[in-house]
Amino acid sequence: MNNLIPCPLRVVDFYEDGLDSLHFEFQILDYDSRDTNLEETSEIQAGQFFMLSVPGVGEAPFTYVSKPNDAGHFYSLVRKVGTLTESLWSLKRDDIVGYRGPIGNGWPVSSSSQQSSLAMNTLVIAGGCGLAPLAGWLNEQESPPDSVALLYGSRDKASQVLNKELLKFKESLTVFEVFDNLESGYIHGNPISQLDQVLQKWGKQPHRVLICGPEIMMHAVAKQLNNDGVPGANIWLSLERRMHCGVGTCGHCYVANSYICKNGPVYLWSELNKLIQR
Amino acid sequence: MKSFKLESPNDLKAHLLCTFDLYMPAESSNSDVKWSEIDKDNSIDYDPSLSSTATSCKSFFFPEREDIFKFDGKKFVSTESDGNKQVIFGIHACDLTAIAYQDKFFAEDTYYQARRRNTLLIGIDCLTQCNQGFCHQVDSGPFVRPSTADLILQPLNNDQTSWRLLVVSEYGFKAIQGMKLVSEELGSKKQDGDEFSRQKSQAEVVSHFQHFPYLNDGINKINNRQVSQDQWETLAKQCVTCSGCTQVCPTCSCYTTRDIREAEGPNVTRERIWDSCLYEGFQKEASGHNPTSLPGQRLERFWYHKFSDDFVSKFDRYGCVGCGRCEQVCPGVIGVHSIMKRLSDHE
DSSP: OOOOOOEEEEEEEEEEOSTTEEEEEEEETTOTTOOTTSOOGGGOOTTOEEEEEETTTEEEEEEOSBOOOTTSEEEEEEEOOSHHHHHHTTOOTTOEEEEEEEESBOSOOOOTTSHHHHTOOEEEEEEGGGGHHHHHHHHTOOSOGGGEEEEEEESSGGGOOOHHHHHHHHHHSEEEEEESSOOTTSEESOTTTTHHHHHHHHTOOOSEEEEESOHHHHHHHHHHHHHTTOOGGGEEEEOOOOOSOSSSOSOTTEETTEEHHHHOBEEEHHHHHHHHTO | OEEEEESOHHHHHHHHHTTSEEEEEEEOTTSOEEEEEEOTTOOSOOOTTSOOOSSOSGGGTSOSEEEEEEEOSSOEEEOOOOOOOEEEEEEEHHHHHHHHHHHHHTTTOHHHHHHHHTEEEEEEOOSSOOTTOOGGGTTOOSSOOGGGOSEEEEESSTTOOSEEEEEOSHHHHHHTTTOOOEEEOOSSTTSTTSHHHHHHHHHHHHTTSOOOHHHHHHHHHHHTTOSOHHHHHHHHTTOOOOOHHHHHOTTOOOEEEEEEEOSSSSOEEEEEEEOOTTSTTTTOOTTSOOTTOSHHHHHHHHHHHHHOGGGHHHHSSOSOOOOOHHHHHOTTSOSHHHHHHHHSSOO
8 A cells, every 4th residue: 555644753853964064863753553555674685765754745756775673773864956855955953744655665685604605796876865765775884894885976075975884884995085176095086987997906807886876877877887887787876856755656757667766766777778768 | 248238328327426525517707628526416417418528537646746654843744635435427437547557656656546546437348439549559548447447438429328337346335236127148159248348349439449550659769769868859849847747648647746834833744736748847956967867758657658568567458548638738739639740651
């Protein structure tokens, strides 16, 4: 059953985390007694999303940086881009907003316990706040650090988001930071222009790739990697669309005959390609 | 399927009025035919010869505006309502097919289903082709598909002086309890009320219908991706983004939401409102990114949604039921006939 009714979500805390970006801690209230017509929260996958309601302003999709814990607390990153996100800047601690989730399909579930995946080189490519839906997945990785690389592109140092998480990733994974604006000591460019250089530096052929960022970047990078021999069925990307329901009926988030809220937001490049050609 | 003789549809209407709110097509002051609520005093007769209603039945289940929830500062409370027990009387086959399509689309939408559950659908077989209609080419009429209605009114002659009432659902059967009706034995092939003879009479009716070959050509062009982006852009120059097509289309169902804040206090009501995929901002994101920023892309989307094979696996049919309303309403002359003519080679 579809449910368009949010449950109350408490603003626990927030802090600035990059230019025009706030990192929120929320708590889903009445977590134990939650109506189970929303999917089981214990099974939330990294890459899924939720609809955040600001009563009086509207509702829009946002991603989890971390899954809700047993007390219903979770983290989410918001960048100020429109009316709804701007309204979040005037929220105070203990204010009540609305939550519906989890929605959609997440990233491929890590199979790090399996022998085969130990040697599976994974390249994660994030652009701007596209790092947010990937952070949860990166946090869950138990593979040897050198089998996972993160290529993170942003405009400049100040606009990097998830700064605490990024520090942690630098300890546990191989991280390549690229910037549109020149930053001394860093690679100058974007994930499209610097992909070859980064792959060369990493020295590995990626077996699978996870991408989230501006759509034009994702398409270009996926295409290039696909041409370089990464199968389209090993490239995942997360799409963004305007959404008004999250349950597949408002009609806004279509790509051909697929609705991103139901069939995405994470798509295989091979499948997305077919949709785009329709 | 049970079958009864009926002298006049008005007998059925009078009976149903005792139990239900009743809506049927009636001529309004400006001579438009509209779905109108009929008073309990039953003063207006049902006129089967009226032209098709200007709008479909979709707003009975999916209103142009409806409340979703209220927020009081702490909790979100659903404003879902069942509505009264209602009967929609005299629905043409195309509109019933559209309701069946929407039933699938909104299968899990509690707001839609609550209203739908409380509604009795009375279909009527069409004996003549309506203005711009082509139900016979998209498998939605002119005779009512039995699984789409509760009761079917079948005129047995062209002057509509003799009728048959077909009972095609349990709900329909319950609704006619208490009526004095003479049953007809069905199932025997000699009786002309059985499905076989119904199909035969439908074939006879359709043989007098005009066939529009460009419709099939246009559908093929869309499915074979033979329409260029340039051609869509050319056609879209005639779109004035009025959303008339999506409003009158019985299978269009896109919506947006809006929050209404009370003047004082924390109370907020969220409503959902019909939207249109032809609007420029339909897919525009807060960042400014718009996957369908060109009018031609949006026009292509609309027709793809109506005629692509890609949706058939889910709905068992095309999204278009052939009512022809978009042709009647479009001020830019790019309704279904005009578009398909230009997509086909029959221009």
